[in-house]
Amino acid sequence: MNAPATHTIDVPLGARSYAVHIGSGLLDDHARWRQAIRGRHVLVISNTTVAPLYLDRVAKGLDGLQWDSFLLDDGEAHKTFANVERALAALAKLGATRDACIIALGGGVVGDLAGFTAACWMRGIDFIQLPTTLLAMVDSSVGGKTGVNLPAGKNLVGAFHQPRGVFADIGTLATLPEREFRAGLAEVVKGAAIGDAEFFAWLETRADALAKRDPAAVAEAIARKVAYKAGVVARDETEQGERALLNLGHTFGHALETAGRYATLLHGEAVAVGMVLAAQLSQQLGMGTLDDTLRLQRLLDTLGLPTDVPPGMDPQQLLALMRLDKKNTAGTLRLILWRGIGRAQIVSGVAEDAVLGVLDAAI
Ligand SMILES: NC(=O)c1ccc[n+]([C@@H]2O[C@H](COP(=O)([O-])OP(=O)(O)OC[C@H]3O[C@@H](n4cnc5c(N)ncnc54)[C@H](O)[C@@H]3O)[C@@H](O)[C@H]2O)c1
Ligand SMILES: O=C(O)C(=O)C[C@@H](O)[C@H](O)[C@H](O)COP(=O)(O)O
Numbered sequence: 001m002n003a004p005a006t007h008t009i010d011v012p013l014g015a016r017s018y019a020v021h022i023g024s025g026l027l028d029d030h031a032r033w034r035q036a037i038r039g040r041h042v043l044v045i046s047n048t049t050v051a052p053l054y055l056d057r058v059a060k061g062l063d064g065l066q067w068d069s070f071l072l073d074d075g076e077a078h079k080t081f082a083n084v085e086r087a088l089a090a091l092a093k094l095g096a097t098r099d100a101c102i103i104a105l106g107g108g109v110v111g112d113l114a115g116f117t118a119a120c121w122m123r124g125i126d127f128i129q130l131p132t133t134l135l136a137m138v139d140s141s142v143g144g145k146t147g148v149n150l151p152a153g154k155n156l157v158g159a160f161h162q163p164r165g166v167f168a169d170i171g172t173l174a175t176l177p178e179r180e181f182r183a184g185l186a187e188v189v190k191g192a193a194i195g196d197a198e199f200f201a202w203l204e205t206r207a208d209a210l211a212k213r214d215p216a217a218v219a220e221a222i223a224r225k226v227a228y229k230a231g232v233v234a235r236d237e238t239e240q241g242e243r244a245l246l247n248l249g250h251t252f253g254h255a256l257e258t259a260g261r262y263a264t265l266l267h268g269e270a271v272a273v274g275m276v277l278a279a280q281l282s283q284q285l286g287m288g289t290l291d292d293t294l295r296l297q298r299l300l301d302t303l304g305l306p307t308d309v310p311p312g313m314d315p316q317q318l319l320a321l322m323r324l325d326k327k328n329t330a331g332t333l334r335l336i337l338w339r340g341i342g343r344a345q346i347v348s349g350v351a352e353d354a355v356l357g358v359l360d361a362a363i
């Protein structure tokens with residue numbers, strides 16, 4: 001079939017506005033992404049899996065610039081401060097000035113770390129996102145949340161720093177492993193579950209097509225999720241209110257990822273399980289219904305995502321990790337729960353006993 005046409009979705013943020021371009025072959029459309037580079041110095045940050053696949057195609061667009069690459073080892077465990085320091089050293093070696101640009105070529109790990117490095121170098125330089133995972137295309141490349149993990153928890157250090165542009169070449173998904181593709185679908189379901197019941201129903205009808213990577217269904221799902229997220233980010237760039245909704249499933253999910261030392265669940269998988277736990281907690285607090293929890297579980301299941309807590313998790317350890325979540329205030333848990341599909345809510349002062357009750361029942 002023909003490649004789906006390019007979609008362009010604006011993220012309107014005043015002086016920090018940019019566009020998200022989604023289409024096939026965008027890595028080779030050098031003229032499109034190169035206009036976002038203002039200076040002479042470029043550092044491409046990627047990893048040891050993605051660079052051998054795609055760095056050559058990006059390099060062809062860097063003719064005439066002074067550029068270098070910095071490659072992370074692969075995996076969430078490498079989204080660390082130590083690697084930010086190494087990336088900053090690579091910028092120093094390049095002699096990068098304030099008009100330098102970082103190109104993030106890879107998934108969310110590369111994008112988050114590259115964006116944070118850009119936020120730090122000389123107090124902030126440009127970066128562009130060339131996302132190569134479904135998760136990065138639908139979520140992490142958009143919205144300017146950048147950062148790294150600490151041993152104490154996920155994303156505990158970071159900055160809001162918007163990219164100059166996002167160029168999602170959906171052709172790169174051809175090499176993405178099945179499990180990673182499915183993990184990306186979890187963040188698509190999340191957007192619909194938060195605030196778009198009609199999108200959720202569409203996902204239910206297209207679940208089989210999406211699981212089989214039907215190109216038209218995949219392109220539409222990406223564009224719809226990005227448009228949804230762009231709207232939220234435009235209204236609340238730095239998460240003073242509404243943007244916290246994008247964290248549905250993440251208070252539980254981040255705790256599961258950290259407790260498993262990033263070796264048990266992928267981020268998207270942890271979000272899938274976390275959304276189910278949030279739905280169960282909503283039920284327990286008299287907010288959501290069993291019917292909606294089951295609809296969520298069924299959709300995630302059809303998409304090949306986990307919905308159960310993996311064996312070996314300790315409820316008390318998970319609760320302790322949840323206490324360090326960035327949404328909390330002054331000793332109270334603040335979670336994203338829902339009243340049903342498409343009706344997520346920020347709930348402050350959630351009782352720890354209620355959280356433990358849900359975790360005990362699930363483990
Ligand atoms: N900043 C945000 O708003 C935001 C949003 C969601 C998630 N995140 C973060 O994103 C990270 C997860 O991102 P992810 O799921 O992309 O994981 P990832 O970056 O680890 O990539 C997943 C795997 O796919 C490989 N890969 C990437 N592109 C490939 C391709 N085209 N072909 C073959 N292999 C490829 C990677 O090497 C890796 O092994 C987490 O750290 C999460 O916290 C951030
Ligand atoms: O963009 C956002 O806002 C999100 O919360 C998107 C999440 O999918 C993403 O995983 C994000 O990195 C989590 O943010 P955090 O503030 O909980 O670290």
Ligand SMILES: [Zn+2]
Nearest residue numbers: 187250267271
């Ligand atoms: Zn996420």
